[in-house]
Amino acid sequence: MSSHIQGGDLVVPEGEYFGMGDNRDVSYDSRYWGFIPHENVIGRPMFIYWSFETPPGQYLKQGLGDRIAFIGKVVIHFFDQTRWSRMFRLVR
Secondary structure (H helix, E strand, C coil): CHHHEECCEECCCCCEECCCCCCCCCCCCHHHHCCEEHHHCCCCCCEECCCECCCCCHHHCCCHHHHHHHHHHHHHCHHHHECHHHCCEECC
16 A cells, blocks of 8 residues: 555555445455455445444454354344434435
8 A cells, every 4th residue: 555655645546446444444445455446346335224333343353252242232232322324324
């Protein structure tokens, strides 16, 4: 990525895209695996179907117990930690 920085800005090469993860501060996205060539894009997003408030650092927890605990959290807090204002929002 450092070779694509010009004047403090990241410049995406022509014919490629920057893929942003859904949890921008902790997602593995183009900052991790690089730009996406145009020929690899076969569709576009239509809408956000569900958005849940995920605890910081959850993406680092990969053990089976941690995953089961998170599923339990989703079940218990489905109604109070779902971000209802984002549900079925169109992506432009």
